[in-house]
Amino acid sequence: MSGITLVSGNPNLEAVFVEEFGRSTPVRRVWSDQWQDPAEVAMDACAADPALVVIGADAGQELTQVVLPEIDRLFPATTILCLTPRVDTATSMTLLRLGARDVAFEGGTRREFRASVEPVLQLAQSRHQRRSDTPAEIRRRVITVISPKGGSGKTTVAVNLAVGLARRVPKKVVLLDLDVQFGNCIGSLGLRPDYSLIEAVDAANNERSALKVFVSSHPSGLAVLPPPPDLVTADDIEQDQLKRAVAAFAEEFPLVVVDTASGVDRFSVAAMEQSTDLLVISTTDVPSIRAVRRQLDVLDEVGYVSQRRTFVLNRANARVGLTVAEIEAAVGLPASFQIPSTRLIPVSTNEGIPAIERGGGGNLAERFERIAEFYAPTPDRDREKRFRWRGRR
Ligand SMILES: Nc1ncnc2c1ncn2[C@@H]1O[C@H](COP(=O)(O)OP(=O)(O)OP(=O)(O)O)[C@@H](O)[C@H]1O
Ligand SMILES: [Mg+2]
Known part of the structure; x- marks a missing residue:
């Protein structure tokens, strides 16, 4: 399934994604207080084989920075978008190097938000489609x-x-x-x-x-x-x-x-x-x-x-x-x-x-x-x- 999975404890963020993209794309949200290690988060985030994983700003820097490389490594067909609470080039660079495909500001207007997420979603879906014939263990x-x-x-x-x-x-x-x-x-x-x-x-x-x-x-x-x-x-x-x-x-x-x-x-x-x-x-x-x-x-x-x-x-x-x-x-x-x-x-x-x-x-x-x-x-x-x-x- 070529959907979106949000890693976030924020139901409002889920509502925004459903409103903006839910008509054409399944949206799912995962969050747990029981997660023990980054691999577990990665497994939950990618359980539905999403094209795009979005890590919400509420997940925090510490979790984001350990989970990113784990998703990138274990689920190479998945594109990752990180949302940040403020625009900060240094943080964005770090996230990109850790495996995020893109970084977007979570706090802008609805229109700005859609404009920054939509291209990543399209890219993610076409990558996901192309990769479906590649054995899962190969990172493209x-x-x-x-x-x-x-x-x-x-x-x-x-x-x-x-x-x-x-x-x-x-x-x-x-x-x-x-x-x-x-x-x-x-x-x-x-x-x-x-x-x-x-x-x-x-x-x-x-x-x-x-x-x-x-x-x-x-x-x-x-x-x-x-x-x-x-x-x-x-x-x-x-x-x-x-x-x-x-x-x-x-x-x-x-x-x-x-x-x-x-x-x-x-x-x-x-x-x-x-x-x-x-x-x-x-x-x-x-x-x-x-x-x-x-x-x-x-x-x-x-x-x-x-x-x-x-x-x-x-x-x-x-x-x-x-x-x-x-x-x-x-x-x-x-x-x-x-x-x-x-x-x-x-x-x-x-x-x-x-x-x-x-x-x-x-x-x-x-x-x-x-x-x-x-x-x-x-x-x-x-x-x-x-x-x-x-x-x-
Ligand atoms: N670790 C090393 N120990 C010993 N010799 C090395 C080592 N690494 C490279 N060389 C030798 O140095 C030379 C240059 O290496 P190589 O051709 O890999 O470099 P390059 O960056 O591709 O060079 P160019 O810019 O000319 O393409 C070669 O003769 C190679 O065998
Ligand atoms: Mg050479």
């Missing part, structure tokens, strides 16, 4: 790997993450190499492609054929699309065409990983616009860290704030006078994952066998597995990781 994601500096490890992380995801959900993952000048995903995976971005963009924009025919298949079950073979042809691709192509790939593959060139170009912009997630990579040197911070500030300024940002610290053991805490403070994000500096990485690239598949090298493969686990959690581990959370407000 477009993950764009970015870094302002060359050589920071984007391709290494993109390739290993994509293979890790494909080993979990074979044939559901595509790796798009949008580094049109120096892209090397294909080489890192030992593949010889027949087609490139050129043919796929053309097909996506003319609705000519399924995009699956243009990708190269890796034995892990990963589909890979290389950049065009030469720069002149790449120059012909326009940003809008690329955006449509990325969206079309996201329709065919529940998990899309995009490798990009360093900095920001029209290829990475097209990918970021279609992304649910940005995976930000930095090495530990001060210029890289400063550049990442600047890049994130620019993304804030241009309004790319709805994509969840996750930070990977590469060559994490090569610390040049900075602690991880100092690096995190400078970047403004926690280092969710750390990859050590090891010669196994260039060796893997040269051999065309990704580190995640090679084994050896301490827990290097496991480091990449953890990133894959983050984006495509296995249901059993979900249960183990639930918060121990008591009380609320």
Whole structure:
């Protein structure tokens, strides 16, 4: 059922939703004083398989901030809207990063309220519809790997993450190499492609054929699309065409990983616009860290704030006078994952066998597995990781 579930103790809010949307959309409200942990709230909120979960302002910051990631993780097909008691950019940013699709002010006029909720509801219902053919355990994601500096490890992380995801959900993952000048995903995976971005963009924009025919298949079950073979042809691709192509790939593959060139170009912009997630990579040197911070500030300024940002610290053991805490403070994000500096990485690239598949090298493969686990959690581990959370407000 493609309805709305409110997480709120406020019957008046329910009445407003019923009046505004109830004619076409079932509205349900859940609230309990007996909830023991965020997973329980998430289960109640999503029991009727709603397209949109709305967390009322009365739920309070504490509950909202622990429940959001739980719903996002356990029920990926659900869109979440948070209502806030006042307009506050910092709070909104936090909620968006925790998994809310949008944030709306609960206290405005009825007309303003409807105008802010309606577009999210429409989006939620069309996403819900599209996702109904995807196995429930797959979180539909477009993950764009970015870094302002060359050589920071984007391709290494993109390739290993994509293979890790494909080993979990074979044939559901595509790796798009949008580094049109120096892209090397294909080489890192030992593949010889027949087609490139050129043919796929053309097909996506003319609705000519399924995009699956243009990708190269890796034995892990990963589909890979290389950049065009030469720069002149790449120059012909326009940003809008690329955006449509990325969206079309996201329709065919529940998990899309995009490798990009360093900095920001029209290829990475097209990918970021279609992304649910940005995976930000930095090495530990001060210029890289400063550049990442600047890049994130620019993304804030241009309004790319709805994509969840996750930070990977590469060559994490090569610390040049900075602690991880100092690096995190400078970047403004926690280092969710750390990859050590090891010669196994260039060796893997040269051999065309990704580190995640090679084994050896301490827990290097496991480091990449953890990133894959983050984006495509296995249901059993979900249960183990639930918060121990008591009380609320
Ligand atoms: N943790 C690491 N330890 C050792 N070598 C690494 C590590 N990460 C990346 N490298 C090596 O550094 C080089 C650059 O890595 P990679 O190609 O992944 O970076 P990139 O950000 O994609 O670069 P570009 O901007 O050129 O696309 C490669 O030779 C890779 O093997
Ligand atoms: Mg690269």
